[in-house]
Amino acid sequence: MSVQFIVEDDRRRFAVLPIDEYEELVEARRMLEDIQAWDAAKARNEDHIPIELVDRMLAGESPVRVFREHRGISQQGLAEAAAISAAYLCQIEQGRRQPSVEVLKKLAAALRVDVDDIA
Known part of the structure; x- marks a missing residue:
């Protein structure tokens, strides 16, 4: 220089x-x-949501499924972490059942997201 x-x-x-x-x-x-x-x-552990995930959710896909797959968690693994049956989780992901607030909290914790992200 x-x-x-x-x-x-x-x-x-x-x-x-x-x-x-x-x-x-x-x-x-x-x-x-x-x-x-x-x-x-x-x-600060800020975790930004990749645009690919946002696009899937905007297209109508279940946020629970999108985040579960993004985190590399099986349906069985997430169901166990949330203390619910795999069948119930499947129904939530397919939109056939609405989870309770308590279940949403457990799912959000297991997926490491805010409840608002999956509700």
């Missing part, structure tokens, strides 16, 4: 550098800020 310093009162007051080096520094700073923002979001 070729920097020229302007000194005033025996102190460096300004630094002059070629524009391409300046632009590289600006880009590096932006990249660092993006990385820091990403790290901060991950530390």
Whole structure:
């Protein structure tokens, strides 16, 4: 890096550098800020819903099924985690039964989502 310093009162007051080096520094700073923002979001455990999942739910697919498959959980595994039968879970996913609030809470906990995400 070729920097020229302007000194005033025996102190460096300004630094002059070629524009391409300046632009590289600006880009590096932006990249660092993006990385820091990403790290901060991950530390807060923010989990964003991939657009593919949103599209499936907007198309009418059961949010419980969408999140279950996204998490790689079998119907049996989710049913056991929520303390319900696999048949009941199947009916929920097919839209033939409405789960109680208590069951929704258990399903949401097992899927690591908010109740609002699957209700």
